[in-house]
Amino acid sequence: MKHLLILGAGTAGTMMANHLRHNLKEDDWEISIIDEKEEHHYQPGYLFLPFDIYQPEDIVKSIAEFIPKGVSLIKNKIERIIPAENKVAMKTGEMLEYDVLIIATGAKIAPEETTGMQGAEWQKSVFDFYTFEGSLALRNKLREWQGGKLVIHITEMPIKCPVAPLEFAFLADSYFKHKHMRDKVDITFVTPLSGAFTKPKATAALDHLLQEKNIHIVSDFAIEQVDNDNKKIIDYGGQEVPFDLLVTVPTNKGDALMERSGLGDDLNYVPTNKATLQSKDYENIFVLGDASNVPASKAGSVAHFEAEILTENILLYIGGQPLKAEFDGHANCFIETGNGKALLIDFNYTHEPVEGTFPFPGVGPLRLLKESRMNHMGKLAFRWIYWNVLLKGTHIPFVSANMQEAGKHF
Incomplete structure (x- = not known):
C-alpha cells in the first residue's frame, strides 16, 4: 500500500484530505494528516472577534471533526522533512515514509522580526489580530x-488575506x-505599499472610501522599529507615526x-510551480x-x-500522466467596509480586480x-x-476554480 502524507490540518490540508479520500481507493492508498494542534480556527473570523x-x-x-473517515490524524510535532529519503521526521524520533507529500503548513506572524514590536507594550497598546490570542486580547x-x-x-508583504488590515480600519470606523x-478616535492606515489596496486598479476605484470615512493613509512606510517608550512607529527614512493604540x-x-x-526561501515559503502547484525541487511534493x-x-x-486543481493533478501524477498547468491565481474576496456593507473583488495572476457580476454573468446577485x-x-x-461545505471538499455550485471572464468588465 502506498502512503500519501499531508502536513498541516488547516484550511488547505483539511480540504485536500477530504478531496483525496473521495478519489483514492482505501485499498491502494493510506492517507495521513499531521498537525500538533487540537483546534481548527476559522481565520477570517479573527477580523470580527475584536x-x-x-x-x-x-x-x-x-x-x-473535519478529518474524513479513512484518513489517519496524527497529532504530533514535525521536526523536519527529508525529501531525498521520502521521509518526515517527527519530534518523537519516529520516521514516517511517504510516496506523495502535500505541504499545507500555512503562514504565521513573526513580530520578533521587527525591533520593539514585541516590547513592553505588546498586548497593552500594541496588538495583532492575525492570531486568535491577539484578536481576543x-x-x-x-x-x-x-x-x-x-x-x-502593515509591516511588509506578502501577508495572509491582504485586504484584512483595510477591513479592520473600515470596521473600526463603524x-x-x-x-x-468616532469623534474621539483618529484612524491612520500605514502601509508599505504606494496605495491602500494591493492592486493599483482597486486603489484607484476605492480610495474614496478612506476619504469618506476620514481615515488617513501613510504609504510607502518601511518600518524600522516600534518605539514603546514614546509610542510611535519609525520607518527607515526617519518618518514617525505616533499611536495610542497600534494594531x-x-x-x-x-x-x-x-x-x-x-x-523554504528567505521567508520559509516553499518554491512552487504557480500553475501546477508541484514543488519546483521534488516531483512527489505538492x-x-x-x-x-x-x-x-x-x-x-x-x-x-x-485544492480543486491540485486534487486532479495529484491523481494525474499517481497515474503517470502529465500535470495540468491550470491554476491561474484566482482569488475571490469580500472586503468589509463597515456599516453593514462590503465589497467583492475577483482577480487572478493576470487580471486585477474588475467590475461586473458574480457568480452569474449579468445577473449577480453579487x-x-x-x-x-x-x-x-x-x-x-x-x-x-x-464549516459545512468547503472543509468537507464539496464543490460550491457555479463557482469555478479559474477566474471566469463572462459578466466582467476588463
Whole structure:
C-alpha cells in the first residue's frame, strides 16, 4: 500500500484530505494528516472577534471533526522533512515514509522580526489580530478603550488575506460610530505599499472610501522599529507615526519547519510551480495555501481553488500522466467596509480586480467592486459555507476554480 502524507490540518490540508479520500481507493492508498494542534480556527473570523461581531465559539472547532473517515490524524510535532529519503521526521524520533507529500503548513506572524514590536507594550497598546490570542486580547482592549490615535499598520508583504488590515480600519470606523465616540478616535492606515489596496486598479476605484470615512493613509512606510517608550512607529527614512493604540500586521512567514528542512526561501515559503502547484525541487511534493511562494493572494479562497486543481493533478501524477498547468491565481474576496456593507473583488495572476457580476454573468446577485448590503451578507454567510461545505471538499455550485471572464468588465 502506498502512503500519501499531508502536513498541516488547516484550511488547505483539511480540504485536500477530504478531496483525496473521495478519489483514492482505501485499498491502494493510506492517507495521513499531521498537525500538533487540537483546534481548527476559522481565520477570517479573527477580523470580527475584536468588534464583538463573532464570539470565540463561532470560529474555533475541533480539528478531528473535519478529518474524513479513512484518513489517519496524527497529532504530533514535525521536526523536519527529508525529501531525498521520502521521509518526515517527527519530534518523537519516529520516521514516517511517504510516496506523495502535500505541504499545507500555512503562514504565521513573526513580530520578533521587527525591533520593539514585541516590547513592553505588546498586548497593552500594541496588538495583532492575525492570531486568535491577539484578536481576543484586542477585543478586550477595545471594549474599554477611551479613544485617541488608532494606527492600523502593515509591516511588509506578502501577508495572509491582504485586504484584512483595510477591513479592520473600515470596521473600526463603524464600531466607534456605533459607540458614539468616532469623534474621539483618529484612524491612520500605514502601509508599505504606494496605495491602500494591493492592486493599483482597486486603489484607484476605492480610495474614496478612506476619504469618506476620514481615515488617513501613510504609504510607502518601511518600518524600522516600534518605539514603546514614546509610542510611535519609525520607518527607515526617519518618518514617525505616533499611536495610542497600534494594531499591526507583523511580518508573515512560512512554517519554521521549512527552514529546518532546507525547503523554504528567505521567508520559509516553499518554491512552487504557480500553475501546477508541484514543488519546483521534488516531483512527489505538492504545496498549496499560504505555505507556497506562488504570487497569488494568501487567502482562503485561493486555497479552495488550488485544492480543486491540485486534487486532479495529484491523481494525474499517481497515474503517470502529465500535470495540468491550470491554476491561474484566482482569488475571490469580500472586503468589509463597515456599516453593514462590503465589497467583492475577483482577480487572478493576470487580471486585477474588475467590475461586473458574480457568480452569474449579468445577473449577480453579487456586484464586483461595488459596496452593497448583499456583499456583506455574503461575507457573513461564508462562515457557514466554510464549516459545512468547503472543509468537507464539496464543490460550491457555479463557482469555478479559474477566474471566469463572462459578466466582467476588463
